[in-house]
Amino acid sequence: MEFDTIAAISTPSGEGAIAIVRLSGPKAIEIADKVFRAPSGKVLASQATHTIHYGHLQDPWTEEVVEEVMVSFMKAPKTFTREDVIEINCHGGIVSVNRVLSLVLRAGARLAEPGEFTKRAFLNGRIDLSQAEAVMDLIRAKTDRAMDVALGQMEGRLSKLIGTLRQALLESIAQMEVNIDYPEYDDVEEMTRPVMLEKSLWVRSEIERLLQTSSQGKILREGLSTVIIGRPNVGKSSLLNSLVQENKAIVTEIAGTTRDIIEEYVNVRGVPLRLVDTAGIRETEDIVERIGVERSRKVLKEADLILYVLNYSEALTAEDELLFEAVKDMDYIVVINKTDLPQKIDLGQVQQLAGNKRLVTTSLIEEEGIDQLEESIAELFFEGELEAGDMTYVSNARHISLLHQAHQTISDAIEAAEMDVPVDMIQIDVTRTWEILGEIIGDTADDGLLNQLFSQFCLGK
Ligand code: GDP
Ligand code: ZN
Structure with missing residues (x-):
């Protein structure tokens, strides 16, 4: 996939003395070099990746010096969006930040839509959906600690655990398939039930543990x-x-x-x-x-x-x-x-x-x-x-609600298994649980859901 280069103010206005204008895309470096002047005269393109440079922004048309800045230079793919990223740190006043932004827009960038940076990270396979949502929590995080939790989630702890749970469910679904394919063998059915029950009970207890930590997530935010x-x-x-x-x-x-x-x-x-x-x-x-x-x-x-x-x-x-x-x-x-x-x-x-x-x-x-x-x-x-x-915290309301749903469907499956309901009936509930857990990490999410999620992001993230 090829994208254009986007730019936005990525710090919430009014917060802190420093503001950042972020650029991401194939022309990020080229655009930055059009406006950035280092005292050494070196262009950013000649610098090592993941370095920070002091200098001034200069309007290339009027040659007027616009702002004193620090520029972070990060080459793809080890960046948040997996694209080339430039972050221009400038003094936080609304006027100066807007001046910087308008300068890079004139130099060839397009103004990002709300959530577009995060959407790119998601589309470029850098993060999954639950991580993308963690970014949203990050923006809202009230303290450093809450931020750590959001970051921990970003690192994929929750995704990893959900992945493991889904794997277990998949294994019991596969076992049930065997069962359904060979209904004449009673001993297969005999084997399937305990495997399925054991895995389902484990999945349920993990879901319960996750739901318990959700209140701690709340503590950290409130x-x-x-x-x-x-x-x-x-x-x-x-x-x-x-x-x-x-x-x-x-x-x-x-x-x-x-x-x-x-x-x-x-x-x-x-x-x-x-x-x-x-x-x-x-x-x-x-x-x-x-x-x-x-x-x-x-x-x-x-x-x-x-x-x-x-x-x-x-x-x-x-x-x-x-x-x-x-x-x-x-x-x-x-x-x-x-x-x-x-x-x-x-x-x-x-x-x-x-x-x-x-x-x-x-x-x-x-x-x-x-x-x-x-x-x-x-x-x-x-x-x-x-x-x-x-711990793996669940602090997102949508995740909590999905976990509750998954808890319900896996409980239905467990109950049915204990009551000797035919295995193919139980499989419906197990499959549904697998799907619901998948929604947390964006695996079965449809486009409508995606757009709804990303449009909630603040501008510049
Ligand atoms: P409260 O009734 O427990 O809420 O107590 P306050 O905070 O209203 O304080 C009662 C009084 O003790 C006030 O006159 C305070 O100025 C005074 N006070 C509070 N801390 C100290 C302290 O460390 N040393 C001294 N000498 N007086 C204090
Ligand atoms: Zn008092």
Whole structure:
């Protein structure tokens, strides 16, 4: 297949100080050389592939210098689209980016349609459909970590697993074919059923595992629900403020004046957190009653992470111990705040109550200890149960829905096999499962579906 050369702004407008104009196609290098001037005078075509070059863009017709740029030069086929790719990094203002884009368009490129770069990668066999969709997630990814997940998917983890599942299904379909071709041999039927059942049960359990990780994919996109608890006045709102680094929550001198639940979305070292300050859910000064309040229980129970704040300058109270009890089965970090004041807390006792949980000391007023807290949060997340790096996440709504469908059809097949339904009837459900899984990686997708998918992409991807 031969394509023309396309160009578009590939960074979302308004995000970051650098913007990229990307070119892809057989004339990408030629077009770039028409407008790019390196101080050395060397043309890009003479450079090694996958190198970056500093220089200026010059309008070849007026000889006016348009922009100071860095140009990435990547020769096919080791590029995202498997075509020659040029990326022009320029200062991010709308005016300058548009100037660069219009220059390369005048020099011979065509403005890309939304999603056209990704579509080319797909059409050139560089990525499959689920990978193409991962790019779409990438564009929307809120944090670096969510981006890693999207990237992991791009690398084809999900595709690989789906491929293995389909292979297993194919093998049992083949076995059933034998069966259907030789209906007179009962022993073949005898052999087919257990093979088919075993493979189907395995496929189903893998689908279930994938569906389970889908909620973790959601966590990564929407943030870990993080609840800040502690007695009045220990510094919960101050902690929320420190983490948000803006003064959105109300910090007061008087205990118990924060009324509403405050939620903030922050990115702590790549971990997306949705922070909740529980000061607002306090209905009474009495902490025992407070824990009893339905609403706070619910908030606690739904939390992925608890930040439990204690006062360094006060002895532990019975209330504090009750809170330790309330969170004992959850992921929490103990934050001992106000270390700028004289110590009254018994750290040994805290250690004992906290068991193997992490302890961090802070003085929020002196902006001390926040780094260690952030470090602990990141550690807990990246080294903890979630083990984000090793898992295959499904974070795409279309994939999740297809997996549910596949789960249904494979369950139908299993049920039928257990009920001694004729093998050719079971084969229908197994084949259907194979088709549905194929839709995830674009194998049985028709053109209509493809176009619909690609038109969702942002311009420049
Ligand atoms: P909350 O009721 O737990 O939300 O506590 P706040 O965040 O509203 O803080 C209560 C009071 O403690 C405020 O006057 C804060 O300025 C003060 N405070 C917070 N952190 C520190 C700290 O590290 N040291 C000192 N000395 N005061 C702090
Ligand atoms: Zn508060």
